[in-house]
Amino acid sequence: MILHSVRSANDIVQDTCNKIAASDPELNFDFCVKSLGSDPKSHEVDLEGLGLIGVELLQANFTGTIEYIKQLLKKKLEPPLLKALSHCLDVYTSAERKDLISLYQAKRYGEVNIYVTKMMNSEEACDPQSSEKGSIVPPLTKPNADIYQFCIIVLDIMNIL
Template identity: 60%
Template structure:
């Protein structure tokens, strides 16, 4: 009995990621495990704690991508790519993601879900715009992919927590 409890606690990250990948084949299991497991205490957390890890990582990646776009704009001279990067920067800057962590911590799951959905929409808009610059290697592919994955993970967690809160 004790072994089972310890085993369950140690596997929460992997079990959660398996469920998410089974529900949405676009999510990457290894990315999910690495992300949610990035906090040394993640294996002791419940789903709410894993969600906090996800939204913190999403916030950091989103903010980092904005800074990366600004750096690229200084280095790139190709007009079509500059135009695409400018659109991405406008799209990313439009959303005030600084509210995500406080909203999540306040257990305002519907609001957190809307913010994460907006992040996902921004990523898709930017990714589409930059990938249209034919003949060039899209410079935001990795950043956009990470934001997509983190958004998907956070959305899954928020949706589960929202459903649990309704059932109480």
């Protein structure tokens, strides 16, 4: 029985990531499985619980990226990079929502959707590949990509719910 429940739990991560990947070509399947599966609780939750794990990971990464940008701004960097990082900090800070986890737990998915979409837009505003001004922010490439993936995961799980 224990082996069966562990197998089922592993399957929910795989199944959910498969379902999301089938409907959203921008999802990195391996990132999804690795991220959601990294939380020990993912082996004991249902889809709603898996969504909460995604929200927690998104929130942590988003806040961590803001702190990372603040640290970068303390370094002596070239003025164009400092300007771009400063802009990204403004954009990220304006999208930060402290009670995202509480909103999700209260099943206020519409509000969560609004804030996650803002977070996704913040990532896009600081993505060097989609920057209209051509300002490149290489130190944010990985954190931006991770946030984008977490946003996809959270939004798509809420769509399934």
